[in-house]
Amino acid sequence: MIHDLQEVLVTYWQQFLFVLPKLLLALVLLSVAIFISNRVSQVLGTRLRSRSHDPLLADFLTGISRWVLWLLGLLLAMEVIGLSGVVTGMLSAAGLSAFVVGFAFKDIAENFLAGVILAFNRPFHLNDTVQIRDQLGHVETLNLRTTVIRTFDGKHVFLPNSIVLKEPLINFTRNGDLRQDFLITINYGPEGNYEQVRDQVLAFVRMQPDIHLDEQRAPYVVLEKSTDTTADMRLYFWSSSEEYRRGALETKSELMQKVKNLLLERGYATPNVAQ
Template identity: 25%
Template sequence: MLDLSAIWNKLQGMVSGFLALLPNVVLAVIVFAIFFFVARSIKRIVRRATANRRRARNLGLVLGRLAQGAIILIGLFVALSIVIPSLKAGDLVQLLGISGVAIGFAFRDILQNFLSGILILLTEPFRINDQIVFKSFEGTVERIETRATTIKTYDNRRIVIPNSELFTNSVTVNTAFENRRMEYDVGIGYGDDIQQAKRLMLEAIASVDEVLKDPAPDVLVVELAESAVNIRVRWWIAPPRRIDDLTSRDQVLSAIKQKLYVENGIDLPYPTRQILFHDQTEATDGDRTQQREGWPAGHDRHTPKARSIGGALRYLAEQKQQRNGHQPTESAKDS
């Protein structure tokens, strides 16, 4: 028979132990909450102290977060020692070491992103408000956290990129320097004067206010293409942000088109192709000494006469009849 008195005594002992431990639990929660709010306050103080210094801003973010984490960890140790008085500092360090290894295996990606975020904040390959290109993503950096970096795309979307990806892959920073060089290839006709076209292009670029005078723009012939002579137009803008890129490109290309094509009649040719159709119904098909399409004929008098598809079919039928002993008709001979 089940001994209910033993179970009741056990429950009474557990309740008595919990009630005896309850003051320590409440005190531990209060102490941990104090450490938590102190950690948040120290983080804010460090960030404010470095907010007005661009070079030290990211360093302030790192130090603030590290200080917050360290203080919270100390508060956790103190709270555990209040709840469990027999727990010594050595036991806490040993527990931290064992749990650290387990957490490291379980949260390897999170720790990798955390360390990458710390290194990004310290080395500063890019900063907040920089415009970057990462793989197929392009936009303005909004936040750099210890786990991920957030960018805002030009079409008003938010992209969250893990820091380990940013740290181990190539990132293009479009706003890393004060100036940025733009370029575009313009094709003119082979019959146009190259020097005149280059001079007119420079005049067109100089008329755009967004283009810097120093460094000066330049124009260079870069290719003798199939349908045009390609001239590369290069100019500098500041600041090098996306909107300035689009604005200057729009005004420069519009000015060049107006100056060359409209005002001076310089051709801006589009690609042209010459297509040779090969009539495979001719009797000379495959004979390169006599065939007309695709390569030179061997001699004018051997050049075969053009024949329609219907005439070619009649010619082949009459050749077959001739081999069978029939005579060809006059109409087939003239086809």
């Protein structure tokens, strides 16, 4: 038994020494392939970012190119070792493999395909402010599997690409402007009227520097409820939304306070300005 074991070990050792040069060559080729794939992806990414206006698409294509080159290097290394039959079997059984792998890694494959679709037909760009489900924030990057959103309180949310593709997505900054509104409740007394207050508010709003005044986006007021001495009216206005929190939310907050101060200065008792 010991003699048989020695013969088996010697046979394995001889086979290992026979395969060792090919194994070393395969490792060298694999290392070179990884190095080349990293360099090529870096050069490709730099050129795509310099020529493209879409950094997200450039980063996504760079990531795909790196993985493709790595896979080609791995297949070449397997060919050198002598696993050509395995490589041929993998390629010839691509349909069955795709089915098995797709079933086993359904979520990964689904998110990858969703990422490809989002890369070429995407409802957002880098730094756009979007809301998906209850997540609101800036788009930071699009990976092979996830879309990264940074919320206004500094949290990074990694959303699977399939969710981003399937769920309703609200983009607050795509057009560069946004219509907002707030409610003004006023007690103008027996000597005042709604039209007078409306004209005063609109004249004041039109003088604000951050409010759009063109014909299609001019501010306007809608009366929602009125009595002989009170009125509930809603002010609608357009402002820039390129930076959502500062360009839109802060503009609305400042305008609400300015309108309230205006009404107090005009002698209207305790005006209420709310969402």
